[in-house]
Amino acid sequence: MICQKAKKIPPFHVMEVLERAQELERNGRNIIHLEIGEPDFPTAPHICAAAASALWSGETKYTHSLGLARLREAIADNYNSKFKLDLKPGQIIVTSGTSPALLLVFMSLLEQGDEVIMSNPHYACYPNFVEYSGGKPVFVHTYEACGFNLEPYAVAGAISSRTKAILINSPCNPTGHVMPPESIRGIAESAGDIPVISDEIYQGLIYNGKDHSILEFTDNAFVLNGFSKLYAMTGWRLGYLIAPEEYIRPLQKLQQNFFICANSFVQHAGIAALEGPQEHVREMLDIYDKRRKFILKRLRDIGFGINYEPEGAYYVLANAKSFSPDSLELSGRLLEEAGVAVTPGIDFGDGAKGYLRFSYANSIENIREGMDRIERYLKTSR
Ligand SMILES: Cc1ncc(COP(=O)(O)O)c(C=O)c1O
Structure with a gap:
């Protein structure tokens, strides 16, 4: 019998989204990953x-x-x-x-x-x-x-x-x-x-x-x-x-x-x-910063609410309430129907209800493709 403590622990949604995205990929789907907080760079x-x-x-x-x-x-x-x-x-x-x-x-x-x-x-x-x-x-x-x-x-x-x-x-x-x-x-x-x-x-x-x-x-x-x-x-x-x-x-x-x-x-x-040398860290930082500016502009243009300037890590918590009050449902649809993996805000507490977390630890090309897919999807599904 599993103990109550273990039964009660909620899943780490971002891992669930990632694992579902990987399952879709195994079935031949192309998925853009903006869910996971993991650098896309190889270790130096x-x-x-x-x-x-x-x-x-x-x-x-x-x-x-x-x-x-x-x-x-x-x-x-x-x-x-x-x-x-x-x-x-x-x-x-x-x-x-x-x-x-x-x-x-x-x-x-x-x-x-x-x-x-x-x-x-x-x-x-x-x-x-x-x-x-x-x-x-x-x-x-x-x-x-x-x-x-x-x-x-x-x-x-x-x-x-x-x-x-x-x-x-x-x-x-x-x-x-x-x-x-x-x-x-x-x-x-x-x-x-x-x-x-x-x-x-x-x-x-x-x-x-x-x-x-x-x-x-x-x-x-x-x-x-x-x-x-x-x-x-x-x-x-x-x-x-x-x-x-x-x-x-x-x-x-x-x-x-x-x-x-x-x-x-x-x-x-x-x-x-x-x-060792820290040059590679500075290079990654410059690239993250370019992606940060790029994704912020695209998200705002699509209609997500971002009334603050995220200045660290590689995340943006975007207000998605104008698209859906339920971030879990919305992130599910974006994954299954638009082919973009993002993390539902609810993973981070009820203070992020109605928000989606976008990770820009991915290439500009992939971020652009992810934004294009989301934009097309949200225009047609509203
Ligand atoms: C705020 C925060 N703390 C801790 C961790 C865990 O990191 P680690 O890979 O070192 O276990 C993460 C991973 O995403 C994180 O975002």
Whole structure:
């Protein structure tokens, strides 16, 4: 018998859309993929070479549960030089992607019924991580009219005696919003003794202004980050957690029990990603920015509402209410009838009801074709 907790967990809709799109493709349909948050670029050759060389030189055993010392140093150096910090490698745990890091942090913080404040819309999986760890998500709505910014006063208003953490995510999935530094500071100040968990997986993927980390504003924070997005390494499964030093030992025990360690040769690839040339990252960023401008114009021309400027990650959360109040139904029709895969807003909480999330991690040619198909379809189906 499957337990109630497992029965209750909702699907990750974007994966369901992707899997249905792949099924259609196996049956000969041509589908344009604008659903998945996955870079279409290959991982850079020097990163692949580092992994291959690690494999051939026998780096195929378990590593230290906290990760390779050199990778932890490279991560600390990276944050220290970018944000003028004084992080120690001893504050870092290397994980098999950001997702296990999320699980570690909630498992180490939450007692039954403890609350975690997060935005709505939010990354689809956050509430599921929290609930599976015994906690209760408390949602603070963010609005298109305010660029989907998570406002410090609204977060302060949601704090209760049960609040165990405040979760932020900038640049944000699904909105592409980048929080201004004053909002991050404001949240850090309102949090007081409550730790802020900052998912910085889209760090570096910003098209205007400067990157920020929660660690510039408070030490009472957990940072989640990884190699999937910036370095186009989704399938490698490599991420990390930065935590206050006193949490490392309990987190290490969870890691030892549940995951043992991250993949050994993949950790060598992570060192190459951080220490090697960054030109390929700048090139990808330039291309994403061109696609961002292109898709924004096309979506607005088609009639989607986008009254804010998504300036980070590679997502646009577009208001589709003039086409349908039901984003799940609309995304289903766009896939089945127009051959374009997009993610229903409902995946990201009821705050994104009636919205569709478009990922522009695809070529301009494919985005153009996807927009043409959607435009034709919506004109004829209204
Ligand atoms: C906001 C956010 N956090 C975490 C993840 C998980 O990333 P990873 O591939 O590192 O597990 C994703 C993936 O899409 C994401 O969008």
